[in-house]
Amino acid sequence: MRIGELAALLGVSTRTVRYYHHKGVLPEPPRLTNGYREYGMRDAVALARVRRLAELGLTLDEARDVIAEDRSRELPEILAEIDADLAAQEREIHRRRARLAEVLARAEDGTLGPDDTASPDLLAFLRVVDMPASKSAAWDRDLLVLVDSVSAAPDRQRAFTMLDTLAADPSTTEQGQEFYRRMDELADAEPGDPRVAPLAATLADYSVEHVLHDLKPGPGWDPEQLEPFLEGLAPAQAEVVRQATWLIAAQLTG
Known part of the structure; x- marks a missing residue:
C-alpha cells in the first residue's frame, strides 16, 4: 500500500x-x-x-x-499483544460508560453534587490545597473534576502521583492562593491588559517545572483544544490560560 x-x-x-x-x-x-x-x-x-x-x-x-x-519479534506475537491491549481498552470503556450512566441518572433526579464525579484521590487533594472561594478557583476545580471523571485509569494514576507530590509541598497552597488572587484581579479586565502576559508566563513556568515536566506532546496535540473550557472565565482570565498553554507547548516541544 x-x-x-x-x-x-x-x-x-x-x-x-x-x-x-x-x-x-x-x-x-x-x-x-x-x-x-x-x-x-x-x-x-x-x-x-x-x-x-x-x-x-x-x-x-x-x-x-x-x-x-x-x-x-514475530508478527503474530505483536498482534496478540495489540489484541490484549484493545481488550483492556474495551473493558475500560465499559467501566466509564457505566459510570457515565450512573452520573446521568443522578443528574436527572437532581441528586448529583458538584464534586460527585470526582474520585476520592482528587477530593483528598482538593481538601489539602484548600482552594479559595473565587470564580477562577471554582473554574479550575471544575476542570480538574471534569478531567478526572473522563480520564482512563492509567492517566488518572499518573495524575494522582503528580497531585500527591504537589500536596506534599507546603508552598503549593500559598502559590495557588497567589495565582487565584492575581486571576481574580483580571475579572473585569480586557485581554490586552498588561498584567495578562506576566501571569501567563508565571503559570507556564510553574506548570512545566512542577507538573508537566515529563510530558512530551505528540504531533497531534493542539493547545486550542482547551478553548471550549475557557467560556466560564472572564476575557482577560481566559487569555492568561490561553497564553500559558501556548508557552507550555513551546517549552515542552522546544
Missing part, C-alpha cells in the same frame, strides 16, 4: 506518518523502481503501536525503542 492508504488505514494524516519517519520512530521503506514507497502489514502494525504508545504517554524516543525491539 502507498503512504496515503497506510495513513487512512490508521486514521492519521500522511503528514503524521512523514513526521514519524523524520523522527526515526517509524522505519521508512525504500523506494521502488517506480519511485514509490510500498508499505506492508508490519508498517501498519508499527504505526498502530506508535499511536498507542503516544496515547499512553511515552515520548517519541521511548516509542522508537519499542518499535526497534518489535523488529526482532
Whole structure:
C-alpha cells in the first residue's frame, strides 16, 4: 500500500506518518523502481503501536525503542499483544460508560453534587490545597473534576502521583492562593491588559517545572483544544490560560 492508504488505514494524516519517519520512530521503506514507497502489514502494525504508545504517554524516543525491539519479534506475537491491549481498552470503556450512566441518572433526579464525579484521590487533594472561594478557583476545580471523571485509569494514576507530590509541598497552597488572587484581579479586565502576559508566563513556568515536566506532546496535540473550557472565565482570565498553554507547548516541544 502507498503512504496515503497506510495513513487512512490508521486514521492519521500522511503528514503524521512523514513526521514519524523524520523522527526515526517509524522505519521508512525504500523506494521502488517506480519511485514509490510500498508499505506492508508490519508498517501498519508499527504505526498502530506508535499511536498507542503516544496515547499512553511515552515520548517519541521511548516509542522508537519499542518499535526497534518489535523488529526482532514475530508478527503474530505483536498482534496478540495489540489484541490484549484493545481488550483492556474495551473493558475500560465499559467501566466509564457505566459510570457515565450512573452520573446521568443522578443528574436527572437532581441528586448529583458538584464534586460527585470526582474520585476520592482528587477530593483528598482538593481538601489539602484548600482552594479559595473565587470564580477562577471554582473554574479550575471544575476542570480538574471534569478531567478526572473522563480520564482512563492509567492517566488518572499518573495524575494522582503528580497531585500527591504537589500536596506534599507546603508552598503549593500559598502559590495557588497567589495565582487565584492575581486571576481574580483580571475579572473585569480586557485581554490586552498588561498584567495578562506576566501571569501567563508565571503559570507556564510553574506548570512545566512542577507538573508537566515529563510530558512530551505528540504531533497531534493542539493547545486550542482547551478553548471550549475557557467560556466560564472572564476575557482577560481566559487569555492568561490561553497564553500559558501556548508557552507550555513551546517549552515542552522546544
